[in-house]
Structure formats: structure tokens, C-alpha cells
Amino acid sequence: MRSPGTSDDAWRAEADALRQARPSHVLFLCVANSARSQMAEGVARSLAPEGVKISSAGSEPTQVRPQAIQVLAEIGIDISAHRSKGTDDVERPVGAVITLCAEEVCPVWVGDALRVHWGLPDPAAAVGSEEERLTAFRAVRDELVRRLEVVFRG
Numbered sequence: 001m002r003s004p005g006t007s008d009d010a011w012r013a014e015a016d017a018l019r020q021a022r023p024s025h026v027l028f029l030c031v032a033n034s035a036r037s038q039m040a041e042g043v044a045r046s047l048a049p050e051g052v053k054i055s056s057a058g059s060e061p062t063q064v065r066p067q068a069i070q071v072l073a074e075i076g077i078d079i080s081a082h083r084s085k086g087t088d089d090v091e092r093p094v095g096a097v098i099t100l101c102a103e104e105v106c107p108v109w110v111g112d113a114l115r116v117h118w119g120l121p122d123p124a125a126a127v128g129s130e131e132e133r134l135t136a137f138r139a140v141r142d143e144l145v146r147r148l149e150v151v152f153r154g
Contacts, residue, residue: 014116015150021114023095025053029107033058033084035065035124036100036140042072042079043144047152055094057085059107065124071137075145118147 018026026048028040033056041056048054061084069080087107094113099106102119109115120143126136 011118011147012150014118015147018096018098018114018116018151019154021096023114024051025055025091025094026096026098027090027094027109027113028054028056028098028100029058029087029109030056030100030122031058031060031104031107032062032124033064033086034062035068035122035137036120036144038064038068038079038082038084039072039137039141040098040100040144040148041082042077043141043148044152046077047148049152053091055085055090056082057087057090057107059087061086065137067123067134067137071134071141074138075141120144 026044028037028044030037037056037058041054044054063084064079064082072079087109092111094109094111096114096116097109099117100120102121103125104122106117120140121136123133123136123140126133
């Protein structure tokens, strides 16, 4: 999966910059904090070295999508206890912010942090059968794994 208008080299350069910065707190942001940012938080927690805080939040938090829970469980990551959070719920300071919105307006993080934008399609907006919707969630999950492995494993 390639983000619209984002070349493979662009996200790799951003991932390299994140790895080199070694932030002690990484925050994933999107609108609802229900799918992309929740999956990113789960994947990042599974990959990040000890001592790195991982969070997610949204500008209009709703609830964690069951499909996000399901597709992460498929790869051994349990986010069933996660809840959607707003940006006011995020512990400060934050060293890096990764926004994940593609089709909608991403929340803005006010604060000193390295900012990266990985515009990934919202799998919660996928239509079709349950299997087709799960396929959309799996595609985003797999892209997040690919990118976050570069950030945390080089």
C-alpha cells in the first residue's frame, strides 16, 4: 500500500529520521482514534525498545473498531483493552507525532515534537462484505508493521 502522493523513499526517510531521533514518547494521531492510530499504537508497543512510551489519540475519539482488534490479534498483538482517547488525554512531553489521516483533516498537535505524516486510508471507511472490510484493515496493519519495523528495528 502506498499513501497517496507519498513515495516509498519519503516514508523511509521519515522512518529513518524517527529512528535516529530516538524519541522517548511516540504519539499516533488520527480523527476517531478507532482504527489506524490504535493499530499503530499496538504494533509500535510490540516493536519499541523498553522505556519508549507509545500513545495514540484522536481529535474526535469514538471507540476502538472490533476489526482493528481482530486483525492485530491475528499477528499476536492484543489491543482489546484499548480505548479511544482525545488529545487532551495524552501525557506530555511527546517526542514524535505521527499523523495517519488520508481522506480527512488530521488533528494538529500543539507542542514541541518531531512531526511525521503517513497518510494511510481509513479502513473503517471500507465498504463491502465483512471479509472485504477486514482486508482493508489487514492492508493498513501490514503497512504499519512495515514502516514501524524500520523505525524500531532499522
